[in-house]
Amino acid sequence: MYEDGILNESDYMAAVDEKITVKGPKQYYHNYMETFVYWCATRALMEVDGFEFQYQFKDSAAKKAYQKKYDAEYAACNEKLYTGGYRIYTTMDQKIQKQLQQSINDGLKGFTEKNSNKIYKTQGAGICIDNSTGSVVAAVGGRSQTTKGYTLNRAYQSYRQPGSSIKPLIVYTPALENGYTANTIVDDHKFEGGPSNAGNTYHGKIKLSEAVQRSLNTVAWQIFDKLTPKVGIAYLYKMDFSNIVKTDETLAASLGGLTNGVSPLEMAKAYATIANDGTYRDPTCIARITTADGTKVWENDHEESVVYTQD
Secondary structure: OOOOOOOOHHHHHHHHHOOOOOOOOOOOOOOHHHHHHHHHHHHHHHHHOOOOOOOOOOOHHHHHHHHHHHHHHHHHHHHHHHHOOOEEEEOOOHHHHHHHHHHHHHHOOOOOOEOOOOOEOOOOOEEEEEOOOOEEEEEEOOOOOOOOOOOOOHHHHOOEOOHHHHHHHHHHHHHHOOOOOOOOEEEEOOOOOOOOOHHHOOOEEEEHHHHHHHOOHHHHHHHHHHHOHHHHHHHHHHOOOOOOOHHHOOHHHHHOOOOOOEOHHHHHHHHHHHHOOOEEEOOOOEEEEEOOOOOEEEEOOOOEEEOOOOO
């Protein structure tokens, strides 16, 4: 402005000497809804950019190479998300988000021990999916806690062993597709090299439906053995589970013993697939992304793929 003759020299010198204090925006930590939205939106932009997501790899070198490409693309699209002037429309529901957060807080309130970073040692996470659309409406990545600079969202970033909750996904529903019915008689008994049931109780010859109801380890193990681990694990690949590896093709997987584990988001989308008559939908929380003037950049078309047959 001085060079253009709008400011005189005294005003120019006063402006140069003035001390400027920048007051930044209030920082929010543990905002699980926002971090999940940004993650989903960034992946949507990656899709627009033509990036092909991959979930199966021939070896560790191939996975490492893919991860390097993924990280670079994610960083570029994440920067574009913040600088591109986009409008992001989500399916997140503030009311359900608060209810889910409160549920996790209440369920773990008795566990008060913290680690060296003052974070609760015992944690929980959850995802809510609207089964009518397949869209995510709430995402909670941990207990409510004010901790500066800590933003881990366990709902999609943390992987743990799923335990018996994996049985319907890779054992029982696949069994129904391979000739079993709810009334098929199975034999719940202790056998050499096999697992034990909770409480070491066994029920002998029973219907498959009762084995599911009681979550019997011996029955799941036997059925998985007949199906083969390769067949059972293949269902997880169909639903884009991201940390499944070749070493998961063992009988222990029938009881949730996986090499890297699964995330709450992955388990939620798999059960949502069963609720949707066996048809899988990518569980994003983004409805659409537009430019500032309203031009559509990306929209959720709720694309579906059949994982389990309806009957």
